[in-house]
Amino acid sequence: MFCDQLSHIVRRELTSLRGQIEAYPTEEMIWELPPGITNSAGTLTLHLVGNLRHYIGAMLGKSGYVRNRPAEFADRDVPRDELLRLINQAMEDTQTAFSTLADAQLDDQYPIPIGGVHMNIRDWMFQTLSHLAYHLGQIDYHRRILSGENHTVPAIRPADLPTAKPVED
Numbered sequence: 001m002f003c004d005q006l007s008h009i010v011r012r013e014l015t016s017l018r019g020q021i022e023a024y025p026t027e028e029m030i031w032e033l034p035p036g037i038t039n040s041a042g043t044l045t046l047h048l049v050g051n052l053r054h055y056i057g058a059m060l061g062k063s064g065y066v067r068n069r070p071a072e073f074a075d076r077d078v079p080r081d082e083l084l085r086l087i088n089q090a091m092e093d094t095q096t097a098f099s100t101l102a103d104a105q106l107d108d109q110y111p112i113p114i115g116g117v118h119m120n121i122r123d124w125m126f127q128t129l130s131h132l133a134y135h136l137g138q139i140d141y142h143r144r145i146l147s148g149e150n151h152t153v154p155a156i157r158p159a160d161l162p163t164a165k166p167v168e169d
Contacts, residue, residue: 002106006125007098008162010052013132014091016155018084020139021045023153027080029146039073041139045083046072048135049090055128057090059111060121061097 021041024030030042039047047069054067106122114124133156140152158164 002103003098003101005162006129007095009129010056010094010098010132011091012160013129013136013156014052014087014094016136016153017045017048017139018087019153019155020136020143021080021083021087024080024143025147029143030080030083031077032146034142034145037142037145039138041142042076042078042083043073044135044139044142045087046075046078048132049086051131052090052128053093055124056097057093060101061093062100063093063096065093 021030024041030045031040033040050067050069050072053063053065057063058065058067101121106125107120109118110121110124114127119127136155140155144150144152
């Protein structure tokens with residue numbers, strides 16, 4: 001049950017990421033770096049996709065994905081359609097991994113140390129979700145700064161949680 005909830009939230013966040021990238025008025029804006037910003041939305045998208053495909057898809061789902069983290073921060077001007085394809089691939093890889101993960105495994109040690117420490121899978125999933133949400137917020141602000149739009153793309157809505165039910169009056 002908890003693995004299903006994790007799967008749902010990762011899918012929701014990747015759907016939000018896709019919505020953010022689609023909402024940029026021009027493809028060029030995805031790669032712009034306004035003063036004081038070190039990573040474009042394109043860079044953050046490549047980073048999030050690489051992170052999820054590696055830490056969930058490959059490490060937990062045995063997808064075979066091999067991460068190239070330096071390229072996530074070095075590649076530029078990847079077309080929007082390719083970014084969307086990569087987001088879809090991350091969705092597929094993570095959902096496949098979650099379909100093989102049982103709740104009882106969440107207390108098992110994560111397969112590799114991270115940052116010089118070992119932790120259980122549950123803690124790493126919380127860390128991964130926090131990382132994903134952090135960068136999604138950065139992408140939202142990046143888009144609004146560059147486009148001048150003051151609206152956000154619907155993201156992390158409580159109504160999208162698997163247990164959400166409308167309030168009856």
